[in-house]
Amino acid sequence: MHSTKRAMKIAFVPLILFFILFLVAPMLMTIWQSLYTDRVFSISPYLEAFTSSEIMMAMWNSLKVSSVSALVTTGIAFFLAYSIEMTNVAKPAKKFIQFGITLPMFLPTITYGFVLIYVFGNQGLLTKLIGKPLFAIYGFNGLLVGYILYTLPAAFILIQNAFYYVDKRFLLVSDLMGDRFIRKFYHTIFRPMLGAIGGAFVLTFVLSFTDFGIPASIGGTYEVIATTLYQTMLGSIPNFQQGAVISVLMLIPAIVSVVLLGALEKLNFQQTTISTTELTMNRWRDVTFGTVASIVAIVVLGIFAIMFVAPFTVAYPFNLTFTLDFLKRFIQMDELTTVYWHSIFVALFTAIVGVVVAFTSALLSARTTVKGHRSFDFIAMMTNTIPGMVLGLSYLFLFNNSSLKGTFMIIIICNIIHFFTTPYLMAKNALQKMDSNWEVIGELLHDSWFQTVYRVIIPNVKSTILEMFSYFFINAMVTVSGIIFLVSTETLLVSAKIKELQHFNKFNDIFILSIFILATNVLIKLICEFWLYKQKKKENAK
Numbered sequence: 001m002h003s004t005k006r007a008m009k010i011a012f013v014p015l016i017l018f019f020i021l022f023l024v025a026p027m028l029m030t031i032w033q034s035l036y037t038d039r040v041f042s043i044s045p046y047l048e049a050f051t052s053s054e055i056m057m058a059m060w061n062s063l064k065v066s067s068v069s070a071l072v073t074t075g076i077a078f079f080l081a082y083s084i085e086m087t088n089v090a091k092p093a094k095k096f097i098q099f100g101i102t103l104p105m106f107l108p109t110i111t112y113g114f115v116l117i118y119v120f121g122n123q124g125l126l127t128k129l130i131g132k133p134l135f136a137i138y139g140f141n142g143l144l145v146g147y148i149l150y151t152l153p154a155a156f157i158l159i160q161n162a163f164y165y166v167d168k169r170f171l172l173v174s175d176l177m178g179d180r181f182i183r184k185f186y187h188t189i190f191r192p193m194l195g196a197i198g199g200a201f202v203l204t205f206v207l208s209f210t211d212f213g214i215p216a217s218i219g220g221t222y223e224v225i226a227t228t229l230y231q232t233m234l235g236s237i238p239n240f241q242q243g244a245v246i247s248v249l250m251l252i253p254a255i256v257s258v259v260l261l262g263a264l265e266k267l268n269f270q271q272t273t274i275s276t277t278e279l280t281m282n283r284w285r286d287v288t289f290g291t292v293a294s295i296v297a298i299v300v301l302g303i304f305a306i307m308f309v310a311p312f313t314v315a316y317p318f319n320l321t322f323t324l325d326f327l328k329r330f331i332q333m334d335e336l337t338t339v340y341w342h343s344i345f346v347a348l349f350t351a352i353v354g355v356v357v358a359f360t361s362a363l364l365s366a367r368t369t370v371k372g373h374r375s376f377d378f379i380a381m382m383t384n385t386i387p388g389m390v391l392g393l394s395y396l397f398l399f400n401n402s403s404l405k406g407t408f409m410i411i412i413i414c415n416i417i418h419f420f421t422t423p424y425l426m427a428k429n430a431l432q433k434m435d436s437n438w439e440v441i442g443e444l445l446h447d448s449w450f451q452t453v454y455r456v457i458i459p460n461v462k463s464t465i466l467e468m469f470s471y472f473f474i475n476a477m478v479t480v481s482g483i484i485f486l487v488s489t490e491t492l493l494v495s496a497k498i499k500e501l502q503h504f505n506k507f508n509d510i511f512i513l514s515i516f517i518l519a520t521n522v523l524i525k526l527i528c529e530f531w532l533y534k535q536k537k538k539e540n541a542k
Contacts, residue, residue, distance in 0.1 A: 007449040008370040011360055016372065018357070019379050022413050026394030027386070033397050034244035049245045058228040059249065065140055065224065066208035069147035074201045076148070077155035078193075080293050085163035086189070088279055089290035100297025102153045104304060106521035108478040108495040111307070111514040112146045113217025114507055118306045120145075123317055125306060138220030146214035149300065151204035158203060162196030168279060175280070198264040202257045209253055210387035213480040216499060225250055226481070229389055233396075233485065244397065247390040254385045307511040326508040336497070336509060340516055343477055343494040346408060350415040350476035351469045354423065357416055358468060359461075362427035363453065367439065376424070384421040388482030391418055396485045406488035418482040419475045423468035430464040431457070463532055470528045474521045 035041045049055050080101060084094050104112070119125050120137040127133045135141045166189065174184040190197075212226040219227055225246065233243040310316040311326045330336055365376040395414055404410040434457065442452030458465070480495045487496045494517055498510050 005370065008364065008368045012364055012370050012372065015357065015360055015364070016375065019417075022395075023379065023382060023417050026391070026398045027382075029398040030244050030247050030390070030394040033241060034248050037241060045241055045245045046248075049242065049249065054223070055225075055228060055242075055246065055249075058223040058225045061140075061222060062209050062224040062226070063253070065143045065147065066205050069144050069151065069208050070201050070205035072144070073148050073151045073155050073204045074159075074197060076296065077152055077159050077200055077204075078197060079289075080156050080296060081160040081163050082189075083289040083293035084160055086166075086168075086279065087289045088281065088286045089293070093290050093294055097293045097297045100301045101156050103518075104149055104300065105153045106474060106478065106518050106525070107304070107514055108480055108498060108517060109146070109150050109211055109213030110217050110480050110495065110498050110502075111213075111510065111517075112149055113142065113214050113219075114502075114510055115304055115307055116142055116145055116218055118310055118316075118507070119303050125309075125317065128317055138218060139222035142218035142220070143214060143222065143224070146218055147204075147208040147211070149303070150211065150214060151207045152300075154207060155200040155204050158200045159193070159196050162193055166192050172280070195264050195266070199261055202260050202264070206254055206257045210250065210389065211481060212389055212484060213495075216480070217502065226387075226389055229393070230484065233393065240397070243393060247393050250387050250390055251385065254387060258381060258385050307514055311508040311511045311515075327512060330509060330512045336513065339492050339494055339497045340513070342408075342492060343517070344520065346411055346415070346493060347473045347476040349408075350412050350419075351472040353412060354416040354419065354472040355465060355468045358420055358423040358472075359427045359465060361420075362424050362431055363457070366428045366431040367434075367436070367457070380421045380424045383417055386418075388418050388479060389484065392482050392485040406486075406491060408491050411483050411486050411491060411493070412476075414482055414486055415472070415476045415479065418479070419472055423471050426464055426468055426471070427461065430461045434460060463535060466528050466531060470525060473524050477517055477521055 034045055035043065037045055080097060083089060084097060089097075116137055117124065120134055120142075121127065122133055124133070124137075137145075170188040171184070174188050179187075210226065212230060215222075215224045215227045216230070229243060229246045229250070232239050232246060312322055312324065313319065314321045314323050314325075361376040361379070364370060364373050392414055395410060399405055399410060438456050439449065439452055442449070442456060447455070478495060480499065483493060484496060484499070487493055492500070494513050498513055501507075501510050501513075
């Protein structure tokens with residue numbers, strides 16, 4: 001027993017020190033930086049921020065566009081998830097809809113803005129087709145469309161997952177009782193889904209509010225809080241203290257959102273089994289939902305298809321002759337290919353080390369009684385609350401004069417902390433479902449705790465570990481917000497390089513880099529899915 005507890009402490013102590021050094025200390029540094037002025041602590045920087053029309057306008061703009069996009073996105077996501085889970089639309093159509101909606105997840109958000117410019121801008125494809133711009137793409141309109149495209153996959157997956165647990169037997173009961181459509185919809189669909197719908201709204205709001213990539217590419221003169229923070233820190237006259245104040249202000253909506261998510265969980269139904277009841281046949285319903293949902297997927301794919309066209313034409317949109325010149329030039333440019341390999345390196349190590357950190361944290365939290373094991377739940381809540389830009393800026397404050405500045409190591413650590421919450425919850429949920437007596441049996445057989453974990457627990461969560469790896473890798477490839485303050489000329493990554501190329505109007509290079517990111521992420525996802533499929537097939541054969 002004593003050796004088991006000693007083994008748990010060996011895993012616990014370095015892990016908790018890691019989070020103190022790379023999560024708690026940077027955040028305390030940012031708060032200290034925001035309050036320490038003229039060698040005394042004062043709230044005057046906050047009073048100045050609240051009286052600054054520029055900061056307050058940016059904050060208001062962020063709240064406004066994020067709220068509208070969250071409302072629209074949640075509605076679209078609900079419709080799409082309903083089409084997939086609550087109708088008898090043909091399976092190939094359902095797979096196409098899911099593919100179309102989720103594909104943009106594999107791209108950096110900064111690419112979204114350039115794609116929209118090439119479709120809806122003054123020289124865009126749609127403008128050429130109809131003869132005039134459909135709407136002004138820079139500013140509120142562009143941000144709204146960009147945020148909807150960006151947050152739709154996350155909201156869709158969340159609501160679709162909740163639909164699994166809607167008991168379809170109540171639909172039949174409601175039909176037998178002769179309920180009208182509105183009454184039937186409210187009691188059998190909307191009310192059971194209310195928690196998930198609210199969660200999707202909060203999630204999409206937070207993602208939009210904290211994103212930097214889309215405003216950086218298409219925001220124009222419409223300032224939001226993320227671009228204001230960037231200009232404050234990396235503008236012509238950097239203002240570190242004001243940057244720290246804005247960072248703390250950015251935490252407020254995120255913290256409120258996390259509290260709201262906790263409250264919304266109470267609205268969720270505690271349904272643990274999936275209903276196998278067949279849906280009633282309704283051709284009109286299936287055709288209508290299938291058609292509209294397919295159109296949405298086609299529109300999303302159509303918008304992003306432009307990045308596969310522009311870099312393969314001589315001079316888009318004036319000369320559409322096919323050419324591979326831009327691709328050949330890209331491959332021959334050492335600078336761009338080096339940046340691509342940097343991204344692969346960072347994503348790979350983020351995934352490997354991130355899985356170790358998140359899995360060990362979940363293991364200690366879910367399957368041990370070591371003192372302080374519940375602290376990992378609090379850490380997960382913290383990392384879920386802190387926007388990527390705020391975390392990156394906090395690292396800049398704390399490690400600016402250290403040997404970690406401008407290294408791959410600090411970028412990898414920042415990514416691990418930034419994306420910690422979801423993999424941690426994945427692992428914890430899987431570990432909690434296992435037999436709680438495995439460690440006791442292992443001890444009776446004189447196995448050490450580490451041996452039990454290696455021989456028994458890890459083989460039973462291989463699928464979850466692979467999903468965690470995929471999540472860390474893909475997010476590390478596409479993030480812009482988390483690393484924008486940390487990269488240097490020697491450690492530049494693809495997502496940050498796209499921001500640099502924007503200043504030279506090298507949109508063909510931007511799209512080719514984006515295609516490389518998309519192809520890499522899709523390849524990793526397919527490999528993981530294929531491995532999971534083979535494992536499931538083996539288990540079914542036993």
